[in-house]
Amino acid sequence: MIHPALFYSFSALTLLGALGAVAARHPMRAVLSLTVSLFGLSGLFVGLGAHFVAVIQILLYAGAILILFLFVVMLVESPETERMNIRNIWVKLLGIGFGAVLLRILWRVIGAGGEPPIAPHAVEGTVEAVGRELLTTYALPFEAASILLLVGIVGAIVLAKRKVT
Amino acid sequence: MNPGFVIPTGWSALLPELALTGLIGLILIGDVLLKEEAGKILSGIAVAGLAAVGFLVAAQWDQPARTVLAGMFRMDMLAVFFKGIFTIAALTTVLIARQTPALIRRGLGEFYLLILTATLGMFLTASAGNLLMLFVALEMITISFYVMVSYHQEERSLEAGLKYLVLGSIASGLFLYGLAFLFGTTGTADLTEMAAVIQGGLTESPMLVLGLFLVLSSILFKSACVPFQLWAPDVYQGAPTPAVAFLSVGSKAAGFVVALRLLIELLLPLGGVWIPVVVFLSGATILAGNLGAIPQSNIKRLFGYSTIGHGGYLLIGIAAGSFLGTQAILFYLAAYAFTNLAAFLVITAFSKTTGSDEIRDYAGLSRRSPFLAAMFFLALLSLAGVPPLAGFFGKFLLILSAVDAGHGVLAGIGAIAVVISLYYYLMIVKTMYADEPADPSPVPVPTTLRIMLWICAAGMLGLGLIQKPLVNWAAAAAQTLF
Numbered sequence: 001m002i003h004p005a006l007f008y009s010f011s012a013l014t015l016l017g018a019l020g021a022v023a024a025r026h027p028m029r030a031v032l033s034l035t036v037s038l039f040g041l042s043g044l045f046v047g048l049g050a051h052f053v054a055v056i057q058i059l060l061y062a063g064a065i066l067i068l069f070l071f072v073v074m075l076v077e078s079p080e081t082e083r084m085n086i087r088n089i090w091v092k093l094l095g096i097g098f099g100a101v102l103l104r105i106l107w108r109v110i111g112a113g114g115e116p117p118i119a120p121h122a123v124e125g126t127v128e129a130v131g132r133e134l135l136t137t138y139a140l141p142f143e144a145a146s147i148l149l150l151v152g153i154v155g156a157i158v159l160a161k162r163k164v165t
Numbered sequence: 166m167n168p169g170f171v172i173p174t175g176w177s178a179l180l181p182e183l184a185l186t187g188l189i190g191l192i193l194i195g196d197v198l199l200k201e202e203a204g205k206i207l208s209g210i211a212v213a214g215l216a217a218v219g220f221l222v223a224a225q226w227d228q229p230a231r232t233v234l235a236g237m238f239r240m241d242m243l244a245v246f247f248k249g250i251f252t253i254a255a256l257t258t259v260l261i262a263r264q265t266p267a268l269i270r271r272g273l274g275e276f277y278l279l280i281l282t283a284t285l286g287m288f289l290t291a292s293a294g295n296l297l298m299l300f301v302a303l304e305m306i307t308i309s310f311y312v313m314v315s316y317h318q319e320e321r322s323l324e325a326g327l328k329y330l331v332l333g334s335i336a337s338g339l340f341l342y343g344l345a346f347l348f349g350t351t352g353t354a355d356l357t358e359m360a361a362v363i364q365g366g367l368t369e370s371p372m373l374v375l376g377l378f379l380v381l382s383s384i385l386f387k388s389a390c391v392p393f394q395l396w397a398p399d400v401y402q403g404a405p406t407p408a409v410a411f412l413s414v415g416s417k418a419a420g421f422v423v424a425l426r427l428l429i430e431l432l433l434p435l436g437g438v439w440i441p442v443v444v445f446l447s448g449a450t451i452l453a454g455n456l457g458a459i460p461q462s463n464i465k466r467l468f469g470y471s472t473i474g475h476g477g478y479l480l481i482g483i484a485a486g487s488f489l490g491t492q493a494i495l496f497y498l499a500a501y502a503f504t505n506l507a508a509f510l511v512i513t514a515f516s517k518t519t520g521s522d523e524i525r526d527y528a529g530l531s532r533r534s535p536f537l538a539a540m541f542f543l544a545l546l547s548l549a550g551v552p553p554l555a556g557f558f559g560k561f562l563l564i565l566s567a568v569d570a571g572h573g574v575l576a577g578i579g580a581i582a583v584v585i586s587l588y589y590y591l592m593i594v595k596t597m598y599a600d601e602p603a604d605p606s607p608v609p610v611p612t613t614l615r616i617m618l619w620i621c622a623a624g625m626l627g628l629g630l631i632q633k634p635l636v637n638w639a640a641a642a643a644q645t646l647f
Contacts, residue, residue, distance in 0.1 A: 109371045140237040141298045144289055147186065148305050151282045154193075155312035158275045
């Protein structure tokens, strides 16, 4: 069980990072804020005993995917993309409205009772345990995910292929 | 310390899926090896393979329901029924793709591959026994469609693809968020175990309700229903015709199999919470689709609105929350498959020769190709719901289920919308039969399309006149949920 002080600091890191990613006007800052958020999330995973997921979170998300984001931001950067400013006030209001409704519902959910009705199974988050589960219980979704990746690769190639005339 | 390494068993229940996966591999390798004439040979392989998959699916009909692979995969009549629809849609889409010049220019091999991976995703969606499996399967469908929609790489096609991608990603996020709440409340991701926990009296949990509404939003997106319907017209107009045909029949059916599995099978004890919402959304969707279709001048855009309307009708069956409603949905989907595919076959044949999707260019089609005009006439009447065609009986069953469930107003809206839809469908018929053609040259129909059109016409008329077999099959499949 994670110490409450650690839990709250990691949660604060996650939330502030996410907030920064949404509020930042410069795409580069948004991506970097997202990195902070993902680090906080990874800390929370450690607290849950999901060590493997925590490491993968940092390796894959912070390490690979966000780097890719940064590359894209740097490569396509132009004066227009520099500032992601939603000018339409109605769009802003709509977003805030939806957020408020969701927050209100979540508030009720949290207020309804501390413990979840059924405690999830205690999981052992080691590489061995995750690997074992992936190749036994979750064999089918695991295999399906490989087809999913194939679709992603083929799709990316098809769309990136030079225009045929 | 070391629990036994249990290898999951029961792969034999996955025979159609395994065959489909093999076919995907064959197309992938074939596309690399065959350079010249690859399109023709590959489409032959795809059609033959899909026919074989169809036989394997049919062979599973009437087999006892099984749950295999640690609860990940369920083979039951409902899944088999849907897989039948998916196979027909995929087969027709392959044939349509072969007749679409813009696609041929860009290479057909990858397009066939994407059709097949989307089909595999649909198969797994229908059979998913676990939330994790369901999510992976749905993503397989959506990601295949993202690429198919933007395949043309023209401005419109890319715009459609981008819209679908952005909105689809939001819907996937909502779905995953909802699944997390369902998992958190029930403590299990297995659908059978979850149903038991929920029936054990979890109906009051607000967390479950939140999960329910998040999942519902995502289902509404997939099946293009209010308030997540806005993408449909743009995507339908911009995407390649085969992608649209598959989207309108396959993806829509996939959305409704998820709705049946999650809302009816799993969350019916919470019906008091979601049924009023779905009743309202169903009525709103029917009106939004049918009223939006009236001013359209592009045939594919018109079908984008009409498909919203049909999604609304299908929601009636979900709102009924009953055996009758489920049976009606199944009948409607099968009838809709034949009808809508027929319409898209005509659109394909027409645009292959004329290169146009504008309704005004359909003027005088009855003189340029009496066969196409007659087939389109039949499909439009069936879509509107005119007896004795299949579409009529489907709408009839759905409205009946609404009355039976006590949703009189919804049944009324459904009946009124038939009249609205007749207006814009018959406007097309008027253009085809009464108006003078600008260019009187005949429109040839390729043999494969002609054969498929005859099959669809037989389906529309046959299911409309002799409804009993399909009604019985739908009942057997619906029985799975009750």
